[in-house]
Amino acid sequence: MLYRLKNDFRLSIITLLGSCALLGITPFAIYRFAQGDIIAAIVDALILLSVCSVLAYAWISGDTRRSGLIMAIIACSGGLVVLSLQGTIGLFWLYPCFITSFFLTSSRLALLINTLTVFVLSLFQIGGIEYEHLISFITTAIVVSACAYVFSLRNESQRRRLEQLATLDPLTGVKNRRAMEEELLRAVATHERNDLSYGLAILDLDHFKRVNDEHGHAVGDQVLIECVDIISRHIRKSDRLFRFGGEEFVLLLPGVDDNGMRSVIRNLHKVLREELKSPSGAVTASYGLALLQSDENADQWMERADNALYQAKENGRDQIIVAPQPQLS
Numbered sequence: 001m002l003y004r005l006k007n008d009f010r011l012s013i014i015t016l017l018g019s020c021a022l023l024g025i026t027p028f029a030i031y032r033f034a035q036g037d038i039i040a041a042i043v044d045a046l047i048l049l050s051v052c053s054v055l056a057y058a059w060i061s062g063d064t065r066r067s068g069l070i071m072a073i074i075a076c077s078g079g080l081v082v083l084s085l086q087g088t089i090g091l092f093w094l095y096p097c098f099i100t101s102f103f104l105t106s107s108r109l110a111l112l113i114n115t116l117t118v119f120v121l122s123l124f125q126i127g128g129i130e131y132e133h134l135i136s137f138i139t140t141a142i143v144v145s146a147c148a149y150v151f152s153l154r155n156e157s158q159r160r161r162l163e164q165l166a167t168l169d170p171l172t173g174v175k176n177r178r179a180m181e182e183e184l185l186r187a188v189a190t191h192e193r194n195d196l197s198y199g200l201a202i203l204d205l206d207h208f209k210r211v212n213d214e215h216g217h218a219v220g221d222q223v224l225i226e227c228v229d230i231i232s233r234h235i236r237k238s239d240r241l242f243r244f245g246g247e248e249f250v251l252l253l254p255g256v257d258d259n260g261m262r263s264v265i266r267n268l269h270k271v272l273r274e275e276l277k278s279p280s281g282a283v284t285a286s287y288g289l290a291l292l293q294s295d296e297n298a299d300q301w302m303e304r305a306d307n308a309l310y311q312a313k314e315n316g317r318d319q320i321i322v323a324p325q326p327q328l329s
């Protein structure tokens with residue numbers, strides 16, 4: 001539980017706000033009920049019920065995107081209810097609601113929710129606020145929302161940039177080993193759920209050290225970039241290419257059977273052999289292939305492909321070896 005709170009920012013905000021709402025509203029609901037103010041007590045109870053439902057949904061489903069959006073709508077609607085009950089003083093509650101919208105949902109949706117709240121408030125003159133106070137409120141609400149919007153946009157773009165830095169290989173621009181490990185786990189889970197077949201190919205350039213030694217690292221880098229460019233032009237959009245490290249790449253092929261996997265890699269083998277060049281001539285590659293088997297985990301799958309690649313190198317390079325199916329024990 002603590003791990004999820006620490007690692008999922010939106011879930012932690014939903015939980016914090018939800019808990020504050022429960023702690024803050026429950027005594028009022030009880031008090032109003034005891035006072036015989038049944039309508040207000042029902043409104044409080046409805047808000048509490050919605051908050052509890054969103055909290056439970058967020059924790060059970062992990063869908064913090066939708067839960068955050070609903071929580072932002074509940075917070076702003078709750079703010080309007082408080083305003084209608086308390087009049088002008090209730091306006092203060094709307095400021096924290098406007099700010100938290102940006103923590104709970106995307107910048108655009110938060111701005112939309114805040115704008116709609118101000119619009120509804122002005123249109124129906126909720127809380128009977130005087131004209132002069134209303135204008136002041138609208139102006140300050142715009143300033144608060146605009147600042148929070150800009151801050152939130154900046155935050156989102158920085159998060160995207162960090163994600164890119166953590167998952168992309170800086171030289172070739174394809175996803176790195178870390179992203180590959182996540183994608184393989186996802187593929188195994190999808191295979192277990194939907195029986196979708198997956199092929200895996202590990203591709204290692206042959207005698208790449210010679211390219212570096214004879215022509216320098218910069219030329220070696222250029223060959224790697226060229227290699228990625230050629231592969232990317234000859235695979236499907238749904239196929240995924242990763243740089244596993246050095247001169248080794250991994251290709252994940254969703255939806256292929258054994259024949260399909262062999263045919264894609266045979267074609268790639270031919271194209272790379274024809275098109276990939278260093279100043280000394282053609283650069284070839286060796287390939288280890290493995291089709292994902294039922295009851296196989298990502299490590300075992302990868303190991304079979306890696307053993308096949310090892311075999312291809314042992315057999316003299318520039319060839320494709322398909323891993324045998326694992327023995328049933």
Ligand SMILES: Nc1nc2c(ncn2[C@@H]2O[C@H](COP(=O)(O)OP(=O)(O)OP(=O)(O)O)[C@@H](O)[C@H]2O)c(=O)[nH]1
Binds near residue numbers: 210212220313317
């Ligand atoms: N230019 C360049 N070279 C790299 C990079 N990463 C790894 N290498 C080089 O790749 C070479 C890999 O050498 P080896 O592991 O001996 O493999 P190989 O020479 O291709 O031999 P085989 O794989 O057995 O055919 C080393 O010289 C590494 O320095 C990189 O980002 N850029």
